[in-house]
Amino acid sequence: MRRRRLLSSAFAAGMAAALLTPLAVATPPATAAPSGSKKVIANLFEWNWPSVANECKNFLGPRGYGYVQVSPPQEHVRGNQWWLAYQPVSYRIESRKGTRAQFQTMVNDCHAAGVKVIVDTVINHMSGQDNGGTGWAGSTYGHYDYPGIYGPQDFHYCGRNAGNEITNYNDRWEVQNCELVNLSDLKTESDYVRTRIAGYMNDLLSLGVDGFRLDASKHMPAADIAAIKGKLSRSAYIVQEVIYGAGEPIGPGEYTGNGDVHEFRYGKDLARVFRSERLAYLKNFGEGWGHLPSSVAATFVDNHDTQRDVGGVLTYRDGGIYALANAFMLAYPYGSPTVMSSYTFANRDQGPPSDGANKTLNTTCFSGWECEHRWQVIANMVGFRNATEGAGLSNWYDNGYQHIAFSRTGKGFITINDEDFAVTGRSYYTGLPAGRYCDVIHGNFGAGTCSGPVITVDSGGWFRADIPAHDAVAIHVGARLS
Template sequence: MQGSREGKVRLSTHTFAGMANALTRKEPPHDDQPELMTRAERRRAARKARAAKTWKKVAAGTVAVATLFGGMGVASTALAADRDSYQDTIGNSSFEAARNQYGLTKHMKNGAILHAWMWSFKTITQHMPEIAAAGYTSVQTEPMSKIKEVAANGKKFTENWYYVYQPANTSIGNFVVGTEADLKEMTATAHKYGVRVIVDVVANHFTSDWNAIDPDWQNKEYFHKRTGCDGPNGEINDYSNRYKVTQCHLLGLWDLNTQNQAVADRMQKFLKTAVADGVDGFRYDAAKHVELPTEVFDNKQSNYWNTILKNGSQFQYGEVLQGDSGLDYKAYANMFRDNSSDGGGNTASNYGKTIRAAVGSNNLDVKMVKNIDTGGASEDQLVTWVESHDNYANGDKESTGLTDYQIMMGWAVVGSRRAGAPLYFNRPKGSGGTNPQFAEQSQLGDAGDDMWKNKSVAAVNHFRNAMDGKGENLQNCGDKSCLMIERSTSDGIQNDGVVIANMGGDKSLSGMETTLDDGTYPDEVNGGQLVVSNHKIVSGTAKGGAVSVFYVKGESDPNVSVEAASKEFSSDNVKVTLRAQDADNLKYTTTEGESGSFTDGKVISVGKTLSIGETATVKVTGTAAKDGKKVKKGQALSASVTVKKVEVPKQNLAAQYSTNKVGMGVKKTINFNAGKDASIADWDSSMLIAQGAANDDPRVYRPNSMYEVPIDLYALYGAYDDDNLYLMWEMTNVQDVVDTGDDYPLSQGHLWQTQNLPFHIAIDTKDDSTCIGNNGGLQTGGSLWASNITWGGEQKLNNVVTISTNGSNGPWIYKGDESGLNSKAAYGPAANAATNTKKSNIKFGYGNGILSKDVIGIDGGWGENNGRFIGDMKAENQNKAKWVNFNEKGHNSAQMDDHYEIAIPLEEIGTTADRIASSGIGIELAATFGLSAMDSLPYDLAMNDNADLPDTGSQVNNSFEKSDDDMFSVKMANIGGEEPPVETKSVKIDQSDYSVDLSNGVTT
């Protein structure tokens, strides 16, 4: 249960609807809080909150400062854990014998998790033999705290399940899961079968009903005050503001005062009791709503996590839903890992969106499903899924409509991939898909449907366990409806194999290249076999509408390996992953001079010192930790990989696109008023530095996305004087010609009027001493504003300026060093000493109308079947695309098109007018719909590479460009310097020859 993605407050039904009964009663006065609303009022407020666009960058103002935490240890050394879960399981010969019998992974972070949703402890105990046989390393239970019980609801699911997530105290046992004695019996049984137990914990809040809270906890010092929060009843109303996310109340629930050490000590005692009862790990509900130890609010630091995580468990992870702009996802993942004896991390919620979009559209394109948003964490710090209980059970029914078949296909991908610990959510019996969300064929405490032990699902689990530690390769088989996940190491066929999710018809695999070692691989699910020779498939079929699991069970030899993200790269560096299985004394060296020790999964950056054409080699060594078939214990092991830096691939675009064709901007003072109706009278065509095209925004490449407002950049102009850098850009909306039937893009076309979406302006001041490394990724991992945007290839940057379309969010100026961008802004709309943010004097304005007299672009929309295909803006396709002058087709540019302009003080970006005059300044402008870039100037083909794919971050009808990964690599537009302009060219428009002045699109 948590908030947020893509600027919307994601409300969890089990916190909202769970206030039934409590919301109509009056509470005793507490901290001057307002009266609680009625349930009907609450529903209306929640609907308004869902509709609100709330993304705002947290960098200054009320944002908390992350400071170095020190000197705060566990409150009481007397609370040392009595049980060490790792030693009690992996260190126990009986447990190990059972685990090996069922082939379950040694490390919980690598194995599949069965989320036995709403099962009682006794029900789990009864099914333990089947759980082990189905290949689940761990089973996850519901929260075990005492909870509020509404007797009239009995044990039905509807309007009842969410009470489990609303504790009343910290004692073990409730009407869903059973008693503490049941828990002890369940964990003991699990260990007999080599299975480990994860318990869900709600450590952020208690129930909203004060009268239901145990009297021993009815102390206002144990809960955060309801004052100081803008939402009703002290609730969260801004998920980009870390103070509000962590200190305000999640939809009226009583938010624990996590700065109070007594609260921390009581929660730790609760968790240590559970570990003593046999629990091996914890999942923390709403974890991002509890502040990190490094965050300071109201001049207080919190020792909460540092206290409660020291409980003796071996694996702990947090429900840290991705997408909040102020969230340090990596810090949470590292905190859970570092406070567990054998791993931990966060939920990878974004990847669940990706998988649901893929199976929901029968599109398993590698480009869409390969990348996992790790938020800067490592892949073994993730818990992945097709769906979670929130996705399924909440009121928005995000995943409820998925069928068993689609879930099976999604699990084939999630369960077989190397990254993370995949969690399989067990739905209530007879529910979901085409059936009701809660069919009430089972009740709270019962096992759900049988899909968790379906033959294909179990086979994927068995495959995963056998492939533990193996490399990974994804490729499509025949078309985008068929996906192969290959897992292998070059050590023979033992525990090598491939899972195939095929949502199309039968497909012959003969002739396909493969990473698998030569041999014959049987299919556990469908029978048949796959034969490989010389790393090519000789024979084998992927059954249509089915999951195939080809692999050879066996004992792998100890090995080390090294994997490069790409063996050729053109960006600042390339990521290389170091691998080891059953090996120790692990070392690595690079020909660039870096060396050190490593553990399995360590990622290093290689190639920073290389010039084009040069190579670097990474070598890993180790010794075998045990005997294998071909390798003896103590035998030396080694592996290496060589990477090469190559030229940035050229992006040959149609003649309409240009960069510095006219010149390098001019030195001139530009006068305009900030805000609405900013004048563009001081601009002229001599200042054009980058020309785009109309109607090349990603939505036109989808068959059903024309209802979206276009994010369509057209032209970029630049100037400077002794004090400021000036930029002006034009945006077009040719919906009035292309698709008059979709009214929304017509009536809501002015982004500055109706939207609050970020522009990102990357700036290269030509100063190598302040150049930002890591391709502009954050120093803490991830990307600026969770945008998935980076800058590589021919682009260097020293600053990124970010501001929203209506100016209400920003301006922000970000800087950094060789390790990446600093997530704390150097300049912002207000000064903040805590984050070292200074007040910016940037001026930003916008208005209706553009300088260009004609609007030239590619006609049409609605995807490939209607003539719009990926790459139609390339030079090679210029005669295939229908280039038109939209103004000649009736486009009302004066009404539909807009301009934006900005004045950036040179001092704030670290340059001078003299430097610009002599060396120039580089500019790359990106326009977004909240996350990834949708369009850019200069135009980069990264804006188009995934335009035809369904989006994984919002709705499948939308384009994947809305949330995909974008690395800009084209040459930036330049202002100043001494590079000469290039002649204009002609372009064929609407089947007639026009001579086009590319400075402003005027036909002559």
């Protein structure tokens, strides 16, 4: 087993500057570029609405991100822990992240920057507070009583295992009719409940949102989600959270009729390969590994849940290896990728940087907020993904171990060397047109110039380069020097 590589001093001396360098905020363009062909999602986890708006204008739009995913916007229980945002008490658009007016401004500003907005949407349940209380915006509530919205008749009481809690994930009925960690479970088979949920989602659509991430989808039958979707006022992008469990009766594949589904195996398998196996195994990554079909798979190296499961996935704490894993995800033609952007946390429950009243503070990148989406490698590989969208995989190379390379046919090329030693004096066949290309792993391309190394592809489609240990080179037609 290979050692787990964090950002060691030896590595830091070599590649930290290139792989972990944050990119500065760019000046927004005078006119917004259309985002229809730009599919990479930035998950700005727990950012407040003014900060999301600014990031859309000043970074996400100019850097080519097509979507921003924002955290749940509805009124929730009071407190600081991150998971309190997943305990709704009403469907009012007012939370510790901002007001309805600020949310509307954020959507408008993101659209003006060419960035579409996906909302993390909590519709499986309401709060998990036994004693009830007063929500963020002043609404009173009880565990099974939400005045003007839901009463006790609108919830499941499964009565198994001497209570309402899910204990057996091999029991389909229990998983979809009992409570997830005491969260009051809505009767999504009820037309009244479906209409209420659709009303909330239609309210968000009226504010201009473009899609929904449906939290805890596994705990609702796919048919219930389809019925709710049928009540929406217009079409919207749908991605569903369905965590794969080996041998469980409920699988992610049964939800693909409603839209995309998060492929949780992706990040875990990728972490295992980068930490202890061989990159050569990634040649048929995705469907070849039993993952969902590429056309419906939503991929990520980590998300807000998995980054808190110690050892399960790569996270910002893994430094350069995390940057390389994201580079692979953005280069390899499988699924629709989401880039995580998180805050620093010392314990699993810790909420976002907040004031004394638990109102989320404005984001200041690299000061409490990790902003992984700005890391040079990750941000520049978004441009690689955009330039190679729709191109196939070709010219795969591996040395049987930790050195791989492949083309996105006619559009881009990447080589990753995760060996503990440099690979020197090797030529790579790219299949790209002859010319000079910016290596976007180490340099920024703009206005026809490159701030880093330039790779020259000859008339036969080849280039020669030395690749240091735990490093990469990536080129694409969108970063070709004039």
